[in-house]
Amino acid sequence: MTTGTSSLGLPMTVPAEGLPGRVRIYEVGARDGLQNEKAVVPVEVKAEFIRRLAATGLGTIEATSFVHPKWVPQLADAEQLYPEVADLPVELPVLVPNERGLDRALALGARRVAVFASATESFAKANLNRTVDEALAMFEPVVARAKAQQVGVRGYLSMCFGDPWEGPVPVPQVVKVCRALLDMGCDELSLGDTIGVATPGHVQALLTALREAGVPVSVIGVHFHDTYGQALSNTLTALQQGVTTVDSSAGGLGGCPYAKSATGNLATEDLVWMLQGLGIDTGVDLGRLVATSVWMAAHLGRPSPSRTVRALSHQEQ
Amino acid sequence: MTTGTSSLGLPMTVPAEGLPGRVRIYEVGARDGLQNEKAVVPVEVKAEFIRRLAATGLGTIEATSFVHPKWVPQLADAEQLYPEVADLPVELPVLVPNERGLDRALALGARRVAVFASATESFAKANLNRTVDEALAMFEPVVARAKAQQVGVRGYLSMCFGDPWEGPVPVPQVVKVCRALLDMGCDELSLGDTIGVATPGHVQALLTALREAGVPVSVIGVHFHDTYGQALSNTLTALQQGVTTVDSSAGGLGGCPYAKSATGNLATEDLVWMLQGLGIDTGVDLGRLVATSVWMAAHLGRPSPSRTVRALSHQEQ
Numbered sequence: 001m002t003t004g005t006s007s008l009g010l011p012m013t014v015p016a017e018g019l020p021g022r023v024r025i026y027e028v029g030a031r032d033g034l035q036n037e038k039a040v041v042p043v044e045v046k047a048e049f050i051r052r053l054a055a056t057g058l059g060t061i062e063a064t065s066f067v068h069p070k071w072v073p074q075l076a077d078a079e080q081l082y083p084e085v086a087d088l089p090v091e092l093p094v095l096v097p098n099e100r101g102l103d104r105a106l107a108l109g110a111r112r113v114a115v116f117a118s119a120t121e122s123f124a125k126a127n128l129n130r131t132v133d134e135a136l137a138m139f140e141p142v143v144a145r146a147k148a149q150q151v152g153v154r155g156y157l158s159m160c161f162g163d164p165w166e167g168p169v170p171v172p173q174v175v176k177v178c179r180a181l182l183d184m185g186c187d188e189l190s191l192g193d194t195i196g197v198a199t200p201g202h203v204q205a206l207l208t209a210l211r212e213a214g215v216p217v218s219v220i221g222v223h224f225h226d227t228y229g230q231a232l233s234n235t236l237t238a239l240q241q242g243v244t245t246v247d248s249s250a251g252g253l254g255g256c257p258y259a260k261s262a263t264g265n266l267a268t269e270d271l272v273w274m275l276q277g278l279g280i281d282t283g284v285d286l287g288r289l290v291a292t293s294v295w296m297a298a299h300l301g302r303p304s305p306s307r308t309v310r311a312l313s314h315q316e317q
Numbered sequence: 318m319t320t321g322t323s324s325l326g327l328p329m330t331v332p333a334e335g336l337p338g339r340v341r342i343y344e345v346g347a348r349d350g351l352q353n354e355k356a357v358v359p360v361e362v363k364a365e366f367i368r369r370l371a372a373t374g375l376g377t378i379e380a381t382s383f384v385h386p387k388w389v390p391q392l393a394d395a396e397q398l399y400p401e402v403a404d405l406p407v408e409l410p411v412l413v414p415n416e417r418g419l420d421r422a423l424a425l426g427a428r429r430v431a432v433f434a435s436a437t438e439s440f441a442k443a444n445l446n447r448t449v450d451e452a453l454a455m456f457e458p459v460v461a462r463a464k465a466q467q468v469g470v471r472g473y474l475s476m477c478f479g480d481p482w483e484g485p486v487p488v489p490q491v492v493k494v495c496r497a498l499l500d501m502g503c504d505e506l507s508l509g510d511t512i513g514v515a516t517p518g519h520v521q522a523l524l525t526a527l528r529e530a531g532v533p534v535s536v537i538g539v540h541f542h543d544t545y546g547q548a549l550s551n552t553l554t555a556l557q558q559g560v561t562t563v564d565s566s567a568g569g570l571g572g573c574p575y576a577k578s579a580t581g582n583l584a585t586e587d588l589v590w591m592l593q594g595l596g597i598d599t600g601v602d603l604g605r606l607v608a609t610s611v612w613m614a615a616h617l618g619r620p621s622p623s624r625t626v627r628a629l630s631h632q633e634q
Contacts, residue, residue, distance in 0.1 A: 011545075012478065012485030014518035016554070161329065168329030196628070199594025200553060201331035228328075229543075229587035229624035230594075233550040236517060237333070270546035277516025277547075307546035311513070 010286070011277035019239050022281040024060060026190070026221055026247045027053055027268060029296075031062040031095060033253025035072050037300065043077040045299055047084035052292040053250060054088045057283040058268075061088075062114070065095035066104040082108045093154060097128075102142050106149065113146050114154040114190075115139040117181060119174045122165035123158055123194070136180050143185045155181035156190045156223070160206065162197035171209045178215060188219045190247055193234065196227025196264070200237040207241040221245035224266050226252065226305075231266035232274055239280075246271060251293030251304035267306030269293065287312075327603065328594035336556050339598040341377060343507070343538055343564045344370055344585060346613075348379040348412060350570025352389050354617065360394040362616055364401035369609040370567060371405045374600040375585075378405075379431070382412035383421040399425045410471060414445075419459045423466065430463050431471040431507075432456040434498060436491045439482035440475055440511070453497050460502045472498035473507045473540070477523065479514035488526045495532060505536045507564055510551065513544025513581070517554040524558040538562035541583050543569065543622075548583035549591060556597075563588060568610030568621035584623030586610065604629075 030050050034041055046064075053061050063085055069076030078094070085092060086109060093112035096102045105113055117135055118124040124132045139155075146153045159166075160174045178189055191206065203222070211217065222238040222245070224231035235246055252267030272286050290312045297304045304310065347367050351358055363381075370378050380402055386393030395411070402409060403426060410429035413419045422430055434452055435441040441449045456472075463470045476483075477491045495506055508523065520539070527537065539555040539562070541548035552563055569584030589603050607629045614621045621627065 011514050011516045011547075012519055014516070014522045016518035016521045019518075197328050197594075199328045199331070199591050201333035201336075201595045202329055204333045205331045226546075226624060227628045228590045229549060229584065230328075230591060232546060233553045233591060236550045236553060267546065273545045274516050274547060274550060277514075278518045307543060311544045 011273060013277060013279045015279040019278055019280060020242070020244045022244065023239070023275055024245045025058060025268060025271065025282055025284065026245055027058045027061045027250060028223075028247050028265065029053065029250035029253045029268070031064055031075070033249040033251075033265060035065065035074050036254060037074050039300075040074055041299065043080045043084070046077070046081050049292070049296055050081075050085045050092075051088065052288075052295065054085075054090045056285050056288040056292060058090065058289075059283060060091040060093065063092045063094050065097070066101035067095065067097045068100075079104065079108065082110065093152070095156075096142060096146075098138055099142055099145070102145060106146075106151070110151065112152040112154070113142075114156055115142055115181075115186070116156040116158065117177060118158050119169055119177050120159045120163040120166050122163055126165075127158070132177060136177070136184070139181075140184050147185045152188075153186045154188045154190060154221075155186035156192060157181065158192040158194040160191045160198075161193045161202055162195055164195055171206050174206060175209050175213050175215075178210060179213060182215065182219065186219075188221060188245065189215075190221040190223045190245075192223040193225055193231075196225035196230060198224065198234050199230055200233055203234045203237045204241060207238065207243065217242040218244070221247055223247035225264050226266050226270075227264060232270055235266065235271065236274070250289060251296060251309055252306040253293075253296070253300075253304075267293075267304070267308065269306045269308035269312070273308045328590060330594060330596045332596040336595055336597060337559070337561045339561065340556070340592055341562045342375060342585060342588065342599055342601065343562055344375045344378045344567060345540075345564050345582065346370065346567035346570045346585070348381055348392070350566040350568075350582060352382065352391050353571060354391050356617075357391055358616065360397045360401070363394070363398050366609070366613055367398075367402045367409075368405065369605075369612065371402075371407045373602050373605040373609060375407065375606075376600060377408040377410065380409045380411050382414070383418035384412065384414045385417075396421065396425065399427065410469070412473075413459060413463075415455055416459055416462070419462060423463075423468070427468065429469040429471070430459075431473055432459055432498075432503070433473045433475065434494060435475050436486055436494050437476045437480040437483050439480055443482075444475070449494060453494070453501070456498075457501050464502045469505075470503045471505045471507060471538075472503035473509060474498065475509040475511040477508045477515075478510045478519055479512055481512055488523050491523060492526050492530050492532075495527060496530060499532065499536065503536075505538055505562065506532075507538040507540045507562075509540040510542055510548075513542035513547060515541065515551050516547055517550055520551045520554045521558060524555065524560065534559040535561070538564055540564035542581050543583050543587075544581060549587055552583065552588065553591070567606060568613060568626055569623040570610075570613070570617075570621075584610075584621070584625065586623045586625035586629075590625045
């Protein structure tokens with residue numbers, strides 16, 4: 001049989017009931033997607049990647065991290081990269097692990113920063129060598145100083161559903177850390193399923209508990225990993241609960257260091273395919289985005305794990 | 318960082334509201350999954366695959382197809398295979414394209430058969446060399462004769478959402494063919510998104526239209542492909558609409574011949590991961606199922622495309 005000739009570049013648009021009209025995609029490919037790449041990607045390639053992402057219509061692109069170069073060598077070029085892209089007409093948040101990182105980001109004129117907390121003691125210890133409370137105490141002056149300069153602050157919260165050491169994470173424990181991040185001044189949260197184990201009932205339960213704790217859904221972003229193939233159904237559940245900010249990574253770049261499979265972050269293309277079919281506005285040109293991911297995949301020397309990228313670019317698995 | 322030591326063999330069980338308590342998984346790996354494999358899988362391997370699938374707790378396993386060997390050489394061993402597995406305590410439906418196929422299936426004692434219709438003229442022409450109505454006319458005596466012998470009949474309907482030649486498929490057109498299949502005596506339907514383009518609003522619209530046309534949800538099965546990564550969110554939508562039969566393929570075997578990517582059928586493991594997390598009974602032992610898919614992948618010489626299989630078996634991509 002031959003391949004069909006009609007264009008299937010977009011799904012049929014049929015809105016489902018009770019979903020938002022617009023979703024803000026928070027693109028993490030340039031930071032979260034690249035940070036675990038062993039071979040250092042040249043700074044000019046990173047800058048071009050971000051420029052191409054911006055040209056697809058993505059409005060929020062996390063650019064880099066001002067973490068100590070010793071911990072994330074891939075992002076040691078943050079000082080070189082940020083000025084290359086700072087003039088793009090998009091939100092360009094950067095990760096800052098501590099006050100030193102904030103200083104570096106502010107010196108370059110960053111207008112949005114993000115801190116990276118943990119919902120579990122085990123991951124706080126492994127990732128930050130601190131207790132959950134000690135990590136929050138470390139972030140307090142970071143958030144306060146950023147706010148004093150009208151710099152927006154996102155609070156990432158990892159291990160919101162399962163933790164590789166502790167197993168399932170109790171919902172009240174996650175709510176407590178969310179409240180602490182908001183109380184210290186974070187403008188928005190990103191609820192991370194860092195190891196990709198969540199399923200829709202768990203997502204619904206956490207979002208319900210946050211609503212009951214007085215957290216407005218407008219400050220909540222969701223950050224699902226596709227390690228077990230669950231990211232998009234969890235995202236759909238979050239949209240049904242009123243969430244309108246979704247983290248994803250162009251081409252599905254990046255992943256969880258605890259799962260050997262490369263399937264980590266939800267691919268922005270797979271997300272956009274679903275949102276376009278639902279008639280939900282994202283502002284993103286899917287064809288340009290696929291082309292960008294194919295271009296980046298060529299630089300990294302392996303195909304994108306995104307199924308939509310593969311289908312639309314006819315990449316072999 | 319080191320990998321965690323606690324067991325994450327199962328997601329945390331948190332039921333979502335409005336979902337069924339039990340889902341019948343209709344396993345298609347042995348037929349739909351294998352039929353496009355170029356290298357012929359030995360009949361004893363197929364029989365062992367089906368035995369292992371049955372041992373995981375799967376209750377419905379489509380075994381083979383009594384199509385003419387010229388069209389699907391991989392399944393030319395149907396006469397040898399079926400008797401090898403016929404005594405398993407599971408439902409073992411077989412595909413029958415026409416009366417000749419039905420004769421062959423009945424001669425071996427098959428108690429459940431399936432016919433394969435198309436919602437679109439283009440695919441009916443390409444796959445069956447007939448119009449939609451001509452194909453239905455061909456199935457009429459097949460269904461009538463099966464029913465006369467109390468043999469159950471499933472009606473597959475392909476291209477229910479998008480068609481590679483025609484683009485988006487109008488919902489009324491799909492409803493019409495569904496009604497025709499039920500009116501001629503089919504006990505159940507399988508709504509196929511053969512090229513994987515559907516999104517949740519489209520799924521909701523088709524299921525709503527079928528309900529309004531008087532089709533009971535209890536006879537509807539859904540058959541989603543993961544070509545664009547959408548299968549599980551579409552499945553979740555179908556469950557929210559009351560569907561309780563879901564087609565899937567162990568290890569994600571098989572795929573759509575129109576997409577070059579190997580990511581075709583929804584992987585049974587990815588489905589079971591979601592259903593277990595939702596507290597929905599499937600009767601399936603996920604560990605045994607993953608082991609079965611890893612075993613089959615070794616026979617086929619390439620890793621399973623299922624993300625859950627990869628994560629739980631630590632297969633590299």
